Amino acid sequence: MNDLTLMRKNLWRKPVRTTLLLISIMIAFLLFGVLVSFNVAITDVRTAPNRMVTLSKINFTESLPIAYYDRVLHTDGVLAATHMNWFGGYYQDPRRGFLAVFAVDPDSYLRVYRDDLHLTPQARETFLHERTALLVPRNIAERYGWRVGQHIPINSNIFTNGTNGGHVWDFTVAGIFETPDGNSQANSVLIRYDYFNDTITFGKDRIGWISFLTTSATVNDRVAHAIDARFANSQDETSTQDAAAFNRSFAAQLGNIALVVTLVVGAAFAAILLIVGTTMALAVRERTKEVGVLKTLGFSSGRVLRMVLGESMLLSLLGAALGLLAAAGVLYIFSRINGGGGGGGGLHLYPSVVGVSAAIALALGLVTGLLPALSAYRMNIIEALGRR
Amino acid sequence: MASLFKQVGAVTSMNVRSIPQRAAMSIASIVAVALAISVLLFFLALSHGLSQTVEGSGSNDVAIVLRDGAGAELNSVVTxxxxxxxxxxxxxxxxxxxxxxxxxxxxxxxxxxRSTNTNANMPFRGIGPEGLALRHNVHIVQGRMFRPGTNEIVVGAGLLREFSGFEFGRTIRLRGTTWQVVGVFEAPGTVFDSELWADVAVTQSLFNRPNVFQTMRVQMTSPAAVQSLKRFVHDDPRLQLQVLSEREYYAQQASQSTNGFTIIAWFLGVVMAIGALAGALNTMYASVAARSAEIATLRIIGFSGYAAFFGTMVEALMLSALGGVLGLVIAFIAFNGRTTSTLSSGFTQLVFKFELSPGIVISAVVVAIIIGVFGGFLPGIRAARVRPQLELAAQ
Structure with missing residues (x-):
């Protein structure tokens, strides 16, 4: 019988108490896992450092003349550029959620987002040549049950289709693509700009924004300056920034999510720190006599200390593991429900969250076990055996 | 019966007076309940404040006209x-x-x-000459109203508190034209308080949307007249439009904006309450264990098991009630009445206040009581089942 067995037996001698402690630890890590993953998903959209966007200086919802695209493309330091329009799309019923549908120029889009979309060569060819082609990320295709080759009507809550007078356009699914983890295109449904521009009744020959790559991130500032200076004092002034900065400021519009997450998670951990800490202290106090017996049998004080600390570590690691498991389940359910434009697409438990959780669990075990362990360490045999 | 009440009273007062002996665990469970309650209150107050502001914006006798199926102003077109x-x-x-x-x-x-120095979406509303008169409770508090036909802007006081760039007297360049902020208006507790207003004709021409409106607001003689306008529009084939009273419109917008926050409130609140409940159960089991000799003695001198049960129950309820009160105090001090802003369903920033309501306070109290009842029930049964002879022999 080694010390680990003894720790395990100690931990489970009061199964109700241990189960209750595990539940409360589990809950703190469940909240941590879910909330921090949400925050990461919203704020930490991964983009290449040399990816930039040119938007209207007034606001990103204002459009720009299409002529700007060529000028940006031919600016010194720009490697590749493409333009995109927000379509305001939804499928059948807007109450089922909105789709992030973008009208793009296929050729240049597939060049700028070459590393972002995993696409079959056939899907690529179809999107390049079929006017009504539609590209869908896997999570959305699964959510709506769409298959390649299927005809899909998509509504716009902004534009009117000049060919039928309504707000609906017909598309054919050209391909279903996958994106790397946390990619900016994870929820993008793509349609062709030429089809869009030829059929809309207003806003023709305008583009939403220009997305481009610079030759290297070191020239970003210079390129941004050159582009914005070029359009200064025109009807449509621009604001050029790197895509990561734009994503961050967009996420900040929702509110200070990071602060709210910190406060809630902090409250949860403060609560379990108190609960687990006081209960561990009680557990060791109850075992005073046993500690006396162990020491009488020749267990060193150091060994007794390690055993109490080990027990609290075991408890908090076990609770953390259960909590993260629950968090992964909850996040999976959320990403299923919210697969559409809500940004819940690629939501899952991030490895970084698991790493930080492990560190917190160790710290929690240490802090809650330290005082009881020290009191066991200092306990003197005569007193321990005599005390009731 | 009377003697049972007496017994319960006696046991309860003994329990409560002995709480200080178990101070650490009792405080831990009070704090855990308090934190769970304040998280619940935080999101409920946020959701309620947001919904009060949006709902408070509409009147019954003003009709709002949108494109049929538009759902929100931003997607609507009215010629x-x-x-x-x-x-x-x-x-x-x-x-x-x-x-x-x-x-x-x-x-x-x-x-x-202001708090983050990042860009945020401000609603810039072009309104007609009657636009101001159509909105009750709006008044200019600094400067004056914009003059029709000029590039002048008036700004809502709420927007100014949270966002910079549109201070009184400032000139702004938009679309190659200079605009001046000539006045500040107040529209307390409404969405308008976080808007910028200018002349609609100027806005149309400078933002390149000639002769296009998104919405139309109409002052009707009575709320009933809004209903007859609905029929009027429905019967005219030239009008593929939707008519709502302003109040109906903003009630819809409010539920869209706040449903998410209400779900978050209850998800986090319930999850944290379960954690606090686990803590409370532990505390109460420990309390019963610590008092087992005392309970055994009481049973021998003739007290019933019910007295032991209710004594434990009342102790648990007291701890969770204290937690609930502490949670409410935290809520009132830390965030009730504070101003904040978020992206509204209209895709623009909306400034509002955290607002607790009697209903919210009652839900918090109910949650605290539920934690107390569950936290006391099983330990109470264990207390009632203490077998006096065995217990005292073991000591």
Missing amino acids: RDQLNIIAQAPGVVHRGQTPMVSGELLVIVDGKK
Whole structure:
């Protein structure tokens, strides 16, 4: 019988108490896992450092003349550029959620987002040549049950289709693509700009924004300056920034999510720190006599200390593991429900969250076990055996 | 029966007076309940404050006209022809010869959020000459109203508190034109308090949307007249439009904005309450264990098991009630009445206050009581089942 067995037996001698402690630890890590993953998903959209966007200086919802695209493309330091329009799309019923549908120029889009979309060569060819082609990320295709080759009507809550007078356009699914983890295109449904521009009744020959790559991130500032200076004092002034900065400021519009997450998670951990800490202290106090017996049998004080600390570590690691498991389940359910434009697409438990959780669990075990362990360490045999 | 009450009273007062002996665990469980309650209150107050602001914006006798199926202002289109037809509808209030209608155009411009210094979407609303008169409870508190036909802006006081870039007297360049902020208006507790207003005709021409409105607001003689305007529009094939009273419109917008926050409130609140419950159960089991000799003695001298049960129950309820009260105190001090802003369903920033309501306070109290009842029940049963002889022999 080694010390680990003894720790395990100690931990489970009061199964109700241990189960209750595990539940409360589990809950703190469940909240941590879910909330921090949400925050990461919203704020930490991964983009290449040399990816930039040119938007209207007034606001990103204002459009720009299409002529700007060529000028940006031919600016010194720009490697590749493409333009995109927000379509305001939804499928059948807007109450089922909105789709992030973008009208793009296929050729240049597939060049700028070459590393972002995993696409079959056939899907690529179809999107390049079929006017009504539609590209869908896997999570959305699964959510709506769409298959390649299927005809899909998509509504716009902004534009009117000049060919039928309504707000609906017909598309054919050209391909279903996958994106790397946390990619900016994870929820993008793509349609062709030429089809869009030829059929809309207003806003023709305008583009939403220009997305481009610079030759290297070191020239970003210079390129941004050159582009914005070029359009200064025109009807449509621009604001050029790197895509990561734009994503961050967009996420900040929702509110200070990071602060709210910190406060809630902090409250949860403060609560379990108190609960687990006081209960561990009680557990060791109850075992005073046993500690006396162990020491009488020749267990060193150091060994007794390690055993109490080990027990609290075991408890908090076990609770953390259960909590993260629950968090992964909850996040999976959320990403299923919210697969559409809500940004819940690629939501899952991030490895970084698991790493930080492990560190917190160790710290929690240490802090809650330290005082009881020290009191066991200092306990003197005569007193321990005599005390009731 | 009377003796049972007496017994319960005696045991309870003994329990409560002995709480200080178990101070650490009792405090831990009070704090855990308090934290769970304050997280619940935080999100409920946020959701309630947001919904009060949006709902408080509409009146019953003003009709809002949108494109059929648009759902929100930003997606709507109303043409000048349609506007003119509706202005002639029965039930529209006239001031002298002019019908009190306002064709409006909402565009989004960037402001800077003061707390983070990042760009944020500001609603920039072009309103017709009757636009101000159509909104009750709006008044200019600094400067004056914009003059029709000029590039002048008035700004809501709420927007100014949270966002910079539109201070009184400032000039702003938009679309190659200079605009001046000539006034500040107050529209307390409404969405308008976080808007910028300018002349609609100027807005249309400078934002390149000639003769296009998004919405139209119409002052009707009575709430009933809003209903007859609905029929009027429905019966005219030229008008593929939707008519709502302003109140109906903002009630819809409010539920869209706040449903998410209410779900978050209850998800986090319930999850944290379960954690606090686990803590409370532990505390109460420990309390029963610590008092087992005392309970055994009481049983031998004739106290019933019920007394032991209720004594434990009352102790648990007291701890969770204290936690609930502490949670409410935290809520009132830390965030009730504070101003904040978020992206509303209209895709623009909306400034509002955290607001606790009697209903919210009651839900918090109920949650605390539920934690107490569950936290006391099983330990109470264990207390009632203490077997005196065995217990005392073991000591």
